[in-house]
Amino acid sequence: MVLLVASLLVGGATSCKSKKKLAKEKAAAEYAMKVDNAKKDLTAIINGSTDWTSDQMADRIAKIKDYNIQDEEVKGLIKQAEAKVEDVRAAEMRKAEEERLRREEEARIRAKQSEFAVIDNQFEAVANANGVDNANNQIQMALQYFETPDIPVLIIISQNGGFNDYDRPTTITKFLNYLKDKKVYKYRVESAKKNGMGKITELELITK
Known part of the structure; x- marks a missing residue:
């Protein structure tokens, strides 16, 4: 019995x-x-081989830090990964800002196109007129929007670094007759100056 108990204890x-x-x-x-x-x-994370956002990367790093891993290699990798997150965040912010500016520019263009749609449509009507008499009638209708028949028309042929290159200046009357002869309107209104009565005193076009 004693041996059995001892055996069980051991x-x-x-x-x-x-x-x-x-x-x-x-x-x-x-x-x-x-x-x-x-x-x-x-x-x-350091190599950029994940599809995680900067927030997801930061969450993963925080979780790893919570493990309190006492490994020098891991500690070094954490520092590098945190630096990578900052770079990714900066890139995300730049991309977001670029996207915001792009949307603003698109909205500006749409607003401008809407603002000058009447003029663009009238120029289209001159170019697409059926016959000389109809074209001349469309020209007279178009001239109603301008202060005089000789207001300057500037045509942008290229833009670079915020600067415009222009074709030879013309007048609204000459331009309308040009549309009548060529039967095509390949521009759009870029800007217009107006007098106190709302009549256009200078017109700027750009090639589509």
Whole structure:
């Protein structure tokens, strides 16, 4: 009986030690896996090989830091990854600003096109007139929008760095007769100056 009890006690102690050893090995394996996954994710962030946003990258880095991994390589990778996140955030902000400016420019162009749609449509009517008499009638209708028949018309042929290159200046009457002869309107109104009565005193066109 004594031997049996002793045997059971020894067996129980051995079993307890085995469980502790297994638990320790399991914890070590889990820690090693965390370290390995952390290195992989941090390296992917640094190399830009993920499709994560800057916020998603930052969240992953924060989670890795919460592991409190005592590994010098991981610590170094964290610093590099955090620097990468800042670069990505800056790029995202630049892209967002470029997109905002693009939308504003598109809205400005649409507003301008809407503002000058009447003039553009009238020029189209002159170019597409059926016969000389109809074209002349359309020209007279167009001239009603202008202060005089001789107001200057400037035609932009190219734009570069905020500067415009212009074709030879002409007048509204000459331009309307040009449309009548060529039967095509390949421009759009870019800007117009008006007097106090709302009549156009200078017109700027641009090639479509």
